[in-house]
Amino acid sequence: MTKFSKKEKTAERAKGRFDRERRLLDDFCRQQGLHHSDKRTLIMEEFLASDHHLGVEEIWLALKGHRKGPDRKTVQGTMELLVGAGLARELRLEDGTVVYEHAFAHRHHDHMICRRCGRMIEFASPEIERMQEQVAGRHGFVEEDHVLQIYGICRSCAAKAPVDEAAPGDEGESLVPLAALKPGQKGVVRKIAGGELMARRLAAMNIRPGKLVTKVSAMLMGGPVVISVDGRQLAIGHGMAHKVLVGVPWA
Amino acid sequence: MKRIVLIGNPNVGKSVVFTRLTGVHVVASNYPGTTVEYAQGEMLFAGERARLIDAPGVYSLDASSRADEVALRMLDEADLVINVVDATNLERNLGLTLELLDRGLPTVVVLNMWDETAHRGIEIDADKLAAHLGCAVIPTVAVTGEGIKHAIDALERAPDRRERSRPQGDMWHRIGDIVGDVQRLAPHHHTLRQRLEDVAVNPVGGLAIAAVVLAASFAAIRAIGEGLIGYVFDPLFELLRGPLEGLAGALAGHPFLRDVLIGRLVDGGIDYGQSFGLLTTGLYIPIAAVLPYIVGFYLVLGLLEDTGYLPRLAVLLDRMMHHMGLHGYAIVPHLLGLGCNVPGIMATRTLESKRERFIAITLISIGVPCASLQAMIIGLVGQRGLGYVFLVYGIILVSWLVTGLILARVIRKGFSPEHIIEMPPIRRPNLSVFLKKFWMRAVYFLKEALPIVLGGVLVVNLLYAVGLFNWIAAAASPVVVKLWGLPRDAVVSVAMGFLRKDVAVGMLVPLALTTKQLVVGCVVLAMTFPCIATFIMIAKELGLRLLALSTIVMLIAAVIAGTLANLGLSIFM
Numbered sequence: 001m002t003k004f005s006k007k008e009k010t011a012e013r014a015k016g017r018f019d020r021e022r023r024l025l026d027d028f029c030r031q032q033g034l035h036h037s038d039k040r041t042l043i044m045e046e047f048l049a050s051d052h053h054l055g056v057e058e059i060w061l062a063l064k065g066h067r068k069g070p071d072r073k074t075v076q077g078t079m080e081l082l083v084g085a086g087l088a089r090e091l092r093l094e095d096g097t098v099v100y101e102h103a104f105a106h107r108h109h110d111h112m113i114c115r116r117c118g119r120m121i122e123f124a125s126p127e128i129e130r131m132q133e134q135v136a137g138r139h140g141f142v143e144e145d146h147v148l149q150i151y152g153i154c155r156s157c158a159a160k161a162p163v164d165e166a167a168p169g170d171e172g173e174s175l176v177p178l179a180a181l182k183p184g185q186k187g188v189v190r191k192i193a194g195g196e197l198m199a200r201r202l203a204a205m206n207i208r209p210g211k212l213v214t215k216v217s218a219m220l221m222g223g224p225v226v227i228s229v230d231g232r233q234l235a236i237g238h239g240m241a242h243k244v245l246v247g248v249p250w251a
Numbered sequence: 252m253k254r255i256v257l258i259g260n261p262n263v264g265k266s267v268v269f270t271r272l273t274g275v276h277v278v279a280s281n282y283p284g285t286t287v288e289y290a291q292g293e294m295l296f297a298g299e300r301a302r303l304i305d306a307p308g309v310y311s312l313d314a315s316s317r318a319d320e321v322a323l324r325m326l327d328e329a330d331l332v333i334n335v336v337d338a339t340n341l342e343r344n345l346g347l348t349l350e351l352l353d354r355g356l357p358t359v360v361v362l363n364m365w366d367e368t369a370h371r372g373i374e375i376d377a378d379k380l381a382a383h384l385g386c387a388v389i390p391t392v393a394v395t396g397e398g399i400k401h402a403i404d405a406l407e408r409a410p411d412r413r414e415r416s417r418p419q420g421d422m423w424h425r426i427g428d429i430v431g432d433v434q435r436l437a438p439h440h441h442t443l444r445q446r447l448e449d450v451a452v453n454p455v456g457g458l459a460i461a462a463v464v465l466a467a468s469f470a471a472i473r474a475i476g477e478g479l480i481g482y483v484f485d486p487l488f489e490l491l492r493g494p495l496e497g498l499a500g501a502l503a504g505h506p507f508l509r510d511v512l513i514g515r516l517v518d519g520g521i522d523y524g525q526s527f528g529l530l531t532t533g534l535y536i537p538i539a540a541v542l543p544y545i546v547g548f549y550l551v552l553g554l555l556e557d558t559g560y561l562p563r564l565a566v567l568l569d570r571m572m573h574h575m576g577l578h579g580y581a582i583v584p585h586l587l588g589l590g591c592n593v594p595g596i597m598a599t600r601t602l603e604s605k606r607e608r609f610i611a612i613t614l615i616s617i618g619v620p621c622a623s624l625q626a627m628i629i630g631l632v633g634q635r636g637l638g639y640v641f642l643v644y645g646i647i648l649v650s651w652l653v654t655g656l657i658l659a660r661v662i663r664k665g666f667s668p669e670h671i672i673e674m675p676p677i678r679r680p681n682l683s684v685f686l687k688k689f690w691m692r693a694v695y696f697l698k699e700a701l702p703i704v705l706g707g708v709l710v711v712n713l714l715y716a717v718g719l720f721n722w723i724a725a726a727a728s729p730v731v732v733k734l735w736g737l738p739r740d741a742v743v744s745v746a747m748g749f750l751r752k753d754v755a756v757g758m759l760v761p762l763a764l765t766t767k768q769l770v771v772g773c774v775v776l777a778m779t780f781p782c783i784a785t786f787i788m789i790a791k792e793l794g795l796r797l798l799a800l801s802t803i804v805m806l807i808a809a810v811i812a813g814t815l816a817n818l819g820l821s822i823f824m
Contacts, residue, residue, distance in 0.1 A: 156421045156424040200311070200313060201313075201671060202671065203346070203423060204310040204311040204313070205671050205673065206342060207671075216449055216452055217453050217454055217457075218454065219454050219566065219567065219569065219570050220454045220570065222570065223566075223569055223570030224569045224672070226452040226566060226674070229343075230340060230342060230343065231340075231371065231445075232673065232676070233448055233452065233673075233674035234671060234672065234674065235566040235569075235670075235671070235672040235674060236670075236671045236672075237671075240671070
């Protein structure tokens, strides 16, 4: 029983915050002379319910099954609206992808991004903030905002070499989409160029950075791609197979 | 009663463990409020009866599919957990295991397919694994029953850790560490089985194999179905003929009751196909005409599933099905529909979205002629030449394709999810699991379909009595005569198609049709209203609103196809 009441309490708190956030968006929409559609609420709920850094693609994917599922454009537009309303912050990563994080009632922080698994770690360092202010001050510069992204390898990736002995090293390999492999060709998964949601689904099926995969075949005319991981065959959609980037050694 | 949930990835032998643990008290049903099927049974646990629930196969507890959601809800209600793990694919399976252990319920990990590890050069230290996981790990070979008893003993001693703290850190890295420590791999060669697996998904060779497998399946299903009808069910109903005709005589003073129970007498006797009484046609259709093909289909389908072939077929056909707004797995209900549309429509429950279900159901009722209808078409049209049989099938196939292409573009609500499909290793099926599954399905079909068909026959009898069919026939006659080029009397046959398709085709015989008319007649009969049993099944699955929509699509498709066939064939014949 206690478990439930605790759950309810958390839910209530979350709801309270959500209501505040929603009011904020309502006000913003009114200011801008926009109406507040069900689709927008849906997108906002999805975004606010997640603790992750989400891209447009992921939000769209998550809502695709919904009766009122919006198209990518609507998601894009709504996210821009949320940024404008101060509910979301946009982060542009080195590879050009854009992700959004919560901004309402969240303090300023910076990010470390793992180049291998794509994990984003948030940190806030008072020293760095102070130093930045000092540097800006020395130049007579008035700081309004800054973006600090540290790229590298996260602790757990660093602790672990690629799982398969057959895996080629980082050097001397080229990155190609899984779909582009020839039947029978092997490669080591390096990056999932989709959102976190897709990466999680693929990881549960053993397709994640560091895994050696063999392409078995591809159905004609953009059909599913069959691959083999640890001796198991998996079929993944053609679209997904384009987003799984594998490293293959130089010939 | 304690609730024990059996959970694991798909294709890890979970059903075999379930079959081993439960007795005969097994029921398959849909999880409340969902279309996800699951089985539950009773077993003896710690000297008491306990309920064993076979959760749907899931890869994680992410709740990203309906199966995941059901599994999560089952866990919320569970007292104990048995996690079945495929020992030959430890790394992937451990993801779910860690998620389960994080929930803290008393858990035992069953390391199934232990005998397979040796063949594949895999060596696992089960004790070390148990130390890492902090719960009992029991190697088992479920198909022989080895280790199952140990697993249950271990479950009795499994501690409850709901109050303990959880280990932290990235899950996949934890798994990498564990697997690195407990598993050793020896290199092994490509086996025949692996070669077979590779060929089966080759875009060219795979299709050739699929064609052979499908042809063999249909031959087997027809042989089983016709064998059962000829040697078991027809003789059985012949035995019933005497008593039923006696009953008809006894009811002579109550014509209404006699019409409902026995129906019309044809040439002074009961005709099981045409009498349309509850006790005659009402019993005969589901039991003697449909069930035999169901038996054949479920046997063959079970075989295709248990050997691991079915997902490969789905992958091969995925691209084509996508054009029709479906994904590869939608081929299964279509295959079933070729035996009888009723189980085909029931099988659409496995499809994820309502949109897919609507498209699949509409396509099945338009473009998938059932076995008894096919038998009539082949028999009747075949007399005019085999080429015409192919013509009928060709027109139906094209109509199916075109309707699908249009439906996929018109209905944009909902979505066809992009799937990751795991293809289980090709393996020899286990007989007892195979039979148990077959039995559960057959009983499920009888329970679901029998009342529906009986109710349908009753309703149609009443409608017939009030003259509704004459009215339909009059209304339909312009279409039948002008657009389809059929004689006026064929209207009766079209109306009859609502009751029994095969009988309706048979009613074309005395009309002395030209070959062109016969081809058109067979096409429109195959494409218009499905039989009453299918019709009611659709209403049950989709609801009345979508049934009406589906019917409109069906009528439009039949009118257009019949008209085009009539006009097109007029040029050549």
